[in-house]
Amino acid sequence: MFKSPQIDQMTEADLGRRDALRVIGCLLCAAAVPAVWSQAQAQSLSAPLNLLKPTETLAADEFKLMSVAGDPAILYASKTQIVGGVKRGQVWLTVYSRICSHRSTVVIDPPQNQVMTCPKHHQAYDLATGQPTGYVHRTSDPLAQYGLQVRPDQSVWITGLIRPQAG
Numbered sequence: 001m002f003k004s005p006q007i008d009q010m011t012e013a014d015l016g017r018r019d020a021l022r023v024i025g026c027l028l029c030a031a032a033v034p035a036v037w038s039q040a041q042a043q044s045l046s047a048p049l050n051l052l053k054p055t056e057t058l059a060a061d062e063f064k065l066m067s068v069a070g071d072p073a074i075l076y077a078s079k080t081q082i083v084g085g086v087k088r089g090q091v092w093l094t095v096y097s098r099i100c101s102h103r104s105t106v107v108i109d110p111p112q113n114q115v116m117t118c119p120k121h122h123q124a125y126d127l128a129t130g131q132p133t134g135y136v137h138r139t140s141d142p143l144a145q146y147g148l149q150v151r152p153d154q155s156v157w158i159t160g161l162i163r164p165q166a167g
């Protein structure tokens with residue numbers, strides 16, 4: 001199909017402006033998210049936070065999406081031991097941040113087969129470890145992880161960060 005050079009030039013100019021706006025938007029987001037994260041880190045350490053009541057249960061591979069001091073997080077139950085996790089009944093529990101360690105996109109999709117995937121550049125994370133996994137290698141930094149405590153009544157509490165977000 002014929003296109004006039006003028007139309008092609010306008011399209012390239014538009015694309016250039018759009019790319020510039022995208023870069024500015026990314027820079028603003030990159031500057032804003034760490035500030036929010038730092039504030040949430042401080043808040044999350046100030047007092048234990050109740051996650052599960054004594055009678056609430058999670059079976060292996062079940063999860064619960066939540067926020068911790070305003071930050072998106074996921075409580076995950078594994079049938080195998082999780083470093084930094086706690087054992088409760090037949091499963092190991094842990095809580096990871098859902099802020100991608102590549103460029104801080106919030107992971108909104110529920111996990112499948114023990115893997116949580118960032119929608120932005122498709123980095124996958126293994127929920128048994130919080131480490132990046134799969135064929136997409138956007139980062140080698142794991143997800144931030146919170147420490148948990150199981151109290152004698154079997155309620156589960158977040159006690160603070162045990163692995164902060166890298167960077």
Ligand code: FES
Nearest residue numbers: 100102103118121
């Ligand atoms: S922001 Fe998550 S993979 Fe890039």
